[in-house]
Amino acid sequence: MWISGTLIAVLTSAVILHFLKQLWSHKNYPPGPLRLPIIGSVWRILINFSLDTFIKLAKQYGNVYTIWAGSLPVVVMSGFEAVKEATINHSADFDERPVSPFFEAFGKQKGIILSNGHTWRQQRKFGLVTLRKLGLGKKGIEHQIEEEAHQLAQTFADAKGQPVDAMLLITNCVTNVICALTFGQRFSVGDEEFHKLRDALFDLVNFSGTLFHVLYDLFPWLLKHLPGPHKKGIAGRDFIASFARKEIQKHKVHKATHEPQDFTDYYLLQIDKNKRDPNSTYNEENLVQCIVDLFAAGTETTTTTLNWALLMMANYPDVQEKVQKEIDDIFGSSAMFSYQDRKKVPYTNAVIHEIQRFKYILLFGVPRQCSKDVNLFGFFIPKGATVITDLRSVLLDPKHWEKPHEFNPNHFLDKDGNFVEREAFLPFGAGARVCLGEQLARIEIFIIFTRLLRTFTFRPPEGMKKIKEEPVVRLTTPPYPYKICAIPRNSGS
Known part of the structure; x- marks a missing residue:
């Protein structure tokens, strides 16, 4: 008994001494919540977690602070100055992605979003060039977006002013834009495989950024053997990959003898061109992951922005009326208008930007990883540390927005009503890892929003003064499910 007690005391003392030694060796790291053995300081986030948790932590610990995920440091950059310093002034130092258990299961270190090094540089460069090619000409992606916007407007019209689930209708529209971009075709909303694809995207996004996501990264060896939403999330990713492989095989069977028409065509051509290059990363597995990335990043984000846009128009009828008058x-x-026409409608453009600012659709930017030891604002950030850019804090930074917590389109207008670009408007991130699909998202949001506002007046269902504006808090922050009435404007209402 005495020996057992002594052994326990010695082991406990050794653990405490080791922990204290670690604390001392990390004394130059940015400050943060109390770090505990095993779990680190994650407890501070999990207790009473809310949309403002990270902003509150910045007020307490400063605009650069550390949260320990077990023994791994996660450095959070809060506010415009800190995020700019990390993503723009030190862009090359923070251009990697962390290889966490969930990121490994989702991205497998391939594709664009979660790859690193030579693979990332080749895939990203190809993605940028190809998206630019697909955006040109009468057959370009803008034409496809116009077609989907037309279909969406028709679906709203079919409801004849009765309450409908806007999220479902918009999801179908935006998912088909990505289908057209990647596969060169749209799918009927009644298509069973299309339904499965849409549901798989929902399962993947619904898991990301949740408590189970955090637990999966902390205890992957345990969660892999337990049921839960993490299983559905990873299964969702695998279904999208399987869907992509089937479409790739169709493209290979009916290989284009003409100019490539979609992302898959261009990528297969690139594989052929680089067959003899030993350093090439162009292969079918990277193509599959690129397609998964395009769906994961290109559907939920744009869908959520448009979902907020309609909700805000219903809740702010005076703003909606001014947008409609300007259009x-x-x-x-005029039958159609293009993305370039946004310069002619400064108020509408300002409203779209203000929706993206005020109802930012992510909890924070996609995590990065420090590629070397860096000193930032007098703090030491070690190589391998995970870095979170709190883009929400940038879009609500009181130093850069006159009324950050109010919906105010004047944030993007000068005294003469001209549209003004704002340096602190960073919903797509900044630097080397800025969102690949930024231009695509901007085009989609402008064309779909203006088409819908030109055709309908959006109102809350009868008997409801306003639609609830509090968001669901996960990695993306959509509104709670709601219904809305699209009243045809030619009805005199």
Whole structure:
């Protein structure tokens, strides 16, 4: 008994001494919540977690602070100055992605979003060049977006002003834009495989950023053997990959003898061109992951932005009316207008930007990883540390926005009503890892939003003064499910 007690005391003392030694060796790291053995300081986030948790932590510990995920440091950059310093002034130092258990299961270190090094550079460069090619000409992606916007407007019209689930309708629209971009075709909303694809995307996104996501990264060896939403999330990713492989095989069977028409065509051509290059990363597995990335990053984010846009128009009828008047005055009876036409409608453009700022659709930017030891604002950030850019804090930074917690389109207008670009408007991130699909998202949001506002007036269902504006808090922050009435404007209502 005495020996056992002594052994326990010695082991406990050794653990405490080791822990204290670690604390001392990390004394130059940015400050943060109390770090505990095994779990680190994650406890501070999990207790009473909310949309403002990270902003509150910044007020307590400063704009650069550390949260320990077990024994791994996670450095959070809060506010415009800190995020700019990390992503722009030190862009090359923070251009890697962490290889966490969930990121490994999702990205497998391939594709664009979660790859690193030579693979990332080749895949990202190809993605940028190809998206630019697909955006040109009458057959370009803008034409496809116009077609989907038309289909969406028709679906709203079919409801004849009755309450409908806007999220479902918008999801179908945006998912088909990505289908057109990657596979060169749209799918009927009644198609069973299309339904499965949409549901798989929902399962993947619904898991990301949740408590189970955190637990999966902390205890992957345990969670892999337990049921839960993490299983559905990873299964969702695998279904999208399987869907992509089937479409790739169709493209290979009916190989284009003409100019490539979609992302898959261009990628297969790139594989052929680089067959003899030993350093090439162009292969079918990277193509599959690139497609998964395009769906994962290109559907939920744009869908959520548009979902917030309609909700905000219903809740702010005076803003909606001003947007409609400007669209009517500028475009009249013109059948279609393009993304370039945004310069003609400064108020509408300002409203879209303010929706993206005020109802930012991510909890924070996709995590990065420090590629070497860096000193930032007098703090030591070690190589391998995970870095989170709190983009929400940038979009709510009181130093850069006159009324950060109010919905105010004037944030993007000068005294003469001209549209003004704002340096602190960073919903797509900044630096080397800025969102690949930024331009695509901007085009989608503008064309779909203006088409819908030109055709309908959006209102809360009868008997409801306003639709609930509090978001669901996970990695993405959509509104709670709601219904909305799309009243045709030619009805005189």
